[in-house]
Amino acid sequence: MKPEVILHSFGYLAQAAATTVAVSFAGIVFGFLIGAAVCAARVSRRDWLKRLGAAYVSVFRGVPLLVQLLFIYYFLAEYGLDVPAIVAAVGGLSLSSAAYQSEILRGALNAVPRGQGEAATALGFGSLDIWRRILMPQALRISTPPLINEFILLLKASSLVSVVGIAELTRVSMNIASQTYRPFEAYLGGGMFYLAINLCLAALGALAERRLAAGSGR
Amino acid sequence: MNPDLIWRYAPSLISGFGVTILCWGAGAALGLLLGFAIAVLNRLPLPPLRWALRVFVEVFRGTPFLLQLFLLYAGGPSIGLKLNATTAGIVGLGLYSSAYFAEIFRGGFSAVPIGQIEAAVSIGMAPFDTMMRVMLPAALIAAVPSIVNMLIILSKETVVLSIITVPELMYQVQTMAAETFTAFDAIFAMAVFYWLLVETVSRLGSRLEARVTAFLAHEEARA
Numbered sequence: 155m156k157p158e159v160i161l162h163s164f165g166y167l168a169q170a171a172a173t174t175v176a177v178s179f180a181g182i183v184f185g186f187l188i189g190a191a192v193c194a195a196r197v198s199r200r201d202w203l204k205r206l207g208a209a210y211v212s213v214f215r216g217v218p219l220l221v222q223l224l225f226i227y228y229f230l231a232e233y234g235l236d237v238p239a240i241v242a243a244v245g246g247l248s249l250s251s252a253a254y255q256s257e258i259l260r261g262a263l264n265a266v267p268r269g270q271g272e273a274a275t276a277l278g279f280g281s282l283d284i285w286r287r288i289l290m291p292q293a294l295r296i297s298t299p300p301l302i303n304e305f306i307l308l309l310k311a312s313s314l315v316s317v318v319g320i321a322e323l324t325r326v327s328m329n330i331a332s333q334t335y336r337p338f339e340a341y342l343g344g345g346m347f348y349l350a351i352n353l354c355l356a357a358l359g360a361l362a363e364r365r366l367a368a369g370s371g372r
Numbered sequence: 373m374n375p376d377l378i379w380r381y382a383p384s385l386i387s388g389f390g391v392t393i394l395c396w397g398a399g400a401a402l403g404l405l406l407g408f409a410i411a412v413l414n415r416l417p418l419p420p421l422r423w424a425l426r427v428f429v430e431v432f433r434g435t436p437f438l439l440q441l442f443l444l445y446a447g448g449p450s451i452g453l454k455l456n457a458t459t460a461g462i463v464g465l466g467l468y469s470s471a472y473f474a475e476i477f478r479g480g481f482s483a484v485p486i487g488q489i490e491a492a493v494s495i496g497m498a499p500f501d502t503m504m505r506v507m508l509p510a511a512l513i514a515a516v517p518s519i520v521n522m523l524i525i526l527s528k529e530t531v532v533l534s535i536i537t538v539p540e541l542m543y544q545v546q547t548m549a550a551e552t553f554t555a556f557d558a559i560f561a562m563a564v565f566y567w568l569l570v571e572t573v574s575r576l577g578s579r580l581e582a583r584v585t586a587f588l589a590h591e592e593a594r595a
Contacts, residue, residue, distance in 0.1 A: 215524055216570045257517040264585055265483035265514035299479035300518035303472045306433055345439060352434035
């Protein structure tokens with residue numbers, strides 16, 4: 155055990171951690187937006203929208219993320235669609251995460267008591283207002299813990315984007331391991347960064363939960 | 373693509389798939405039980421217990437599965453915990469997934485309308501009955517889609533077990549690829565098996581979901 159290996163490579167690891175955070179954050183945001191749209195499609199009254207949403211979930215949850223990333227980066231290029239590495243990375247992460255996030259949101263929406271939407275309709279709320287002010291805030295409160303699960307899984311899955319050539323935390327840890335011949339220290343350093351980022355995510359989740367629970371009587 | 377080859381390796385691939393299902397099923401069952409227990413214990417008004425559970429969840433959720441598995445399998449013997457590879461794999465999957473399942477159940481509990489719990493208490497239901505007959509069925513409405521998500525993620529996570537020499541599907545596929553120099557056929561066979569597994573799990577998940585939300589369809593038909 156030579157802790158100075160971690161100290162020497164701290165700058166590189168921190169830089170790589172910033173890349174990991176940036177890629178994952180973009181993946182989370184776009185994944186949430188797409189996921190919310192897919193969830194809306196799945197709970198809509200139109201049959202074709204429902205089926206489209208179900209097909210999306212089935213494909214993007216069933217195909218491994220690695221395959222999706224390789225498909226976007228290499229396969230699309232064969233047909234003249236040259237996707238930059240960063241776009242392929244964020245695209246792959248958000249498309250696959252959206253499938254999981256849409257299922258989480260759908261479950262939470264099911265758990266909001268039916269009477270709430272009916273009461274809002276009876277009071278004359280428009281359908282957009284019912285979504286924005288009645289259903290969404292409650293669904294978000296219920297889905298915060300599993301959403302944080304998903305964000306943490308996405309952060310760990312972001313190690314896969316190194317296959318499209320992005321120097322994120324795992325790839326840089328590997329490089330440090332092969333340059334210093336000290337794999338244990340290199341991966342320990344990388345692992346500590348992952349744990350630190352995940353703890354921040356969990357803390358943010360706890361904060362969001364407390365904020366969303368205000369006024370719910372809990 | 374060489375069908376003869378896949379045919380020749382079919383017995384080892386199928387036995388690998390069996391081991392994958394065994395590890396995944398047992399690991400998921402352990403994780404669900406443990407996760408449910410954590411979520412229930414988390415509701416007790418005992419701050420030290422809650423902090424300890426919080427630490428457990430954050431550690432097992434925040435570190436990579438591979439690392440946990442190495443520590444359990446390679447580091448376990450140094451504290452007198454000697455497990456064979458498959459048992460270590462199952463225990464590892466169970467511990468890892470329990471952290472996620474605990475959070476899913478916690479989210480589900482937060483969706484139970486507080487009036488239902490108060491009603492159960494006021495008609496004199498025992499705490500155990502309140503949990504199993506009022507809170508759990510209501511919590512499952514929000515939790516089932518997330519549980520199915522996690523089961524699918526966990527089924528893909530079982531490939532990591534090949535690293536500690538559990539003879540599951542990935543292990544057999546790598547053996548086949550190394551012996552025959554046909555990576556494509558081997559990986560294609562693996563893709564088919566995984567697709568079967570994921571599709572079955574999602575189907576069963578939709579069934580379960582239809583069951584726990586059956587009363588919603590009832591309400592809608594009445595309205």
